[in-house]
Amino acid sequence: MGLGDHPQAGLARRHQRRPHPAAHALRGRGRGGVHPLRPGRRGQAQVVRARHPRRTRRLLAARAGGWPRRGRQPCRGPAGAGRLARAARPVRGRRRGHPAGRAAEAPQRLPPRAGRPPARRRPDVGDPARVAPQCRGHGGGRPVGTRRRPAPAAARRMIRWGFLGAGNIARSALAPAVRAADGAVLQAVAARDPARAAALEPAGGVYSSYEDLLADPDVDAVYISLPNDAHLPWTVRAVAAGKPVLCEKPLGLSAAEVDQIAATGGTVVEASWYRWHPRIRLAQGLLAEGRIGAVRHVTAGFTFAGVAAGNYRLDPQRGGGAMYDVGCYVVSAALWAAGGRAPQEVIANARWSDSGVDLVAEAVLSWADGTTAQIRAAIDEPGRQWLRITGETGELELPGEPYTTVGGQETELVVSGGPGTERLAVPAADAYQVMVEETSSVLAGGPGRVLPLAESRAVAAVLDACFTSARAGGEPAPVSP
Structure with a gap:
């Protein structure tokens, strides 16, 4: 029997190439298997010398695993897996109408790939609303257009940001950072002055009401x-x-x-943007490696001048003062330099304005193991920033502007x-953009990486102790756990 007389000679597997009708795929080949089209696959066909038709059929079936050859064990595995499928004969000793006989008579389905079980199909395959799935020459059944590896979450979903407030920090820092960031878009802005909100050029709405922005589904x-x-x-309302x-x-x-914010159970991140700068991360990594030994003392400061009259920084009812404005930076630096531990007590002094805010504040933080930190914050002194971390065997210093290094x-x-x-040279980086990108990716x-609320809570507890000590004339104040 020639190969053209085989009952399945006109069929082609999903993983096989379709030869041109005028070409003879096996012409000129000797006996043996035809090499597979892809590595790791079984042979695609067998070439045998022409013999008696019945003997040729039995030889082909035996090599394909259909019938056991004399003196060999039957091939194991699922019926039809990696073999040429054929209709099974009725089970001996049972009537053809018997359930077992009917099951044996049912032809077995051809597997989609030689030597492998049928490929799993996605739930949307065959959906008429989608493009019909097509093979890419390997019989896997994967629809055209799907990726081999899942894309990063930040690439799969764009976070649409809404701004509450269109002041200087939003206009000069965060709006440009969102525009430059991967995985983020400035969707909407709300401000008391709609013209300032529109000046940020959001992709969506401009609101004069914060509530309207929070209700925006986009x-x-x-x-x-x-x-x-x-x-x-407004954090509580946004979470709600x-x-x-x-x-x-x-x-x-x-x-x-x-603590009230944490009790909402929502996702809240403090935008202490300098913490995303690569120089800060490098310093934290060196401390974790023990590059300078155990930290024994930290000196940190942030001062500037030029607060205009009427600015909220001079209003105690609106959270004004040096410690709230720039003291957050130096307190957080002292805490992460000390390994994230909160100090045991604080001794602080301050110079107060006529309105009641602290224009200048300094404090000494003490830990139970003898570690200390000296910090200073001011909104009425010449501009200066410093951060120096002293360990048992060395010292780290961040010269220049450790808290406000811009891109x-x-x-x-x-x-x-x-x-x-x-x-150690650190390349330029926009910490605002990095903060937006990583926060968007996490969302x-x-x-x-985002700052956990526990760190924000520790900074707030130290600030509480600083105010308590400064108002008591420098008496030691414990830090609440």
Whole structure:
């Protein structure tokens, strides 16, 4: 019998190429198997010398695993898997109408791929609303257009941000960062002055009401850049509206306010943006490695001048003062430098304005193991920033502006001790953009790093102790756990 007389000679498997009708695929080949089209596959056919038709059929079936050859064990595995399928004969000793006989008489389905079980199909395959699935030459049944690897979550979902407030920080820092960030879009802005909101050029709505923005179904997450006293109420309302929140520092004006935010159970991140800068992460990594030994002392400060009259920073009812404005930076730096531990007590002094806000504040933080930190914050002194971390065997210093390094500025980290001093160059980076990208990625279910509420709560607890000590004339004040 020639190959053209075989009952399945006109069929082709899903994983096989279709030869041209005029071409003879096996012409010129000797005896043996035809090589598979892809590595790891079984042979696609067998070439045998022509013999008696019945003998040829039995030989082909035996090599394909259909009939056991004399002196060999039958092939195991699912019927038809990796073999040429054929209609099974009725079971001996049973009538053809018997259930077992009927089951044996049913022809077995051809597997989609030689040597492999049928491929699983996606639930949407065959949906008339979609393009019909097609094979790509390997018989896997994967629809055209699907990716081999899942895309990152940030690439699969764009986070649409809504801004509450259109002040200077939103206009000069966060709006450009969202536009430049991957996985984020500025969807809507709400401000008391709609013209300022429209100036940020959101892709969607412009609102004069914060409530209207929170009710916008096209807003996935909310960024809050309102005065400090408005952080708590609008964060709680945003969470109640089902929106994750990225809120400017300080997250709350006390540890109790941060506890109220945590009690909502929503996703809330404090926008302490300098923490996303690669130089800060490099310093944290070196400390974790023990590069300078155990940390024994931290010196941190942030001062500036030029607060205009009428600014909320001079209003105690709106969360004004040096500690709330820039003290958050130096307190958080002292805490992460000390390994994330909260100090045991604080001794603080302050110079107060006529309105009742702290223009200048300094404090000493003490830990139970003898570690100390000296911090200073001011809104009425010449501008200066510093951060120096001293360990048992060396010192880390972040020269320049450790808290407000903007994009485009290359920085360095100075490591001294041991064999000498080493200056580690840090490439320029926009920490605002990194913060937006990583927060958006986390909200989309992807990788990223955000500040936990526990760290925001620890900073607020230290600020509480600083105010308590400063108002008591420098008496030691414990830090609430």
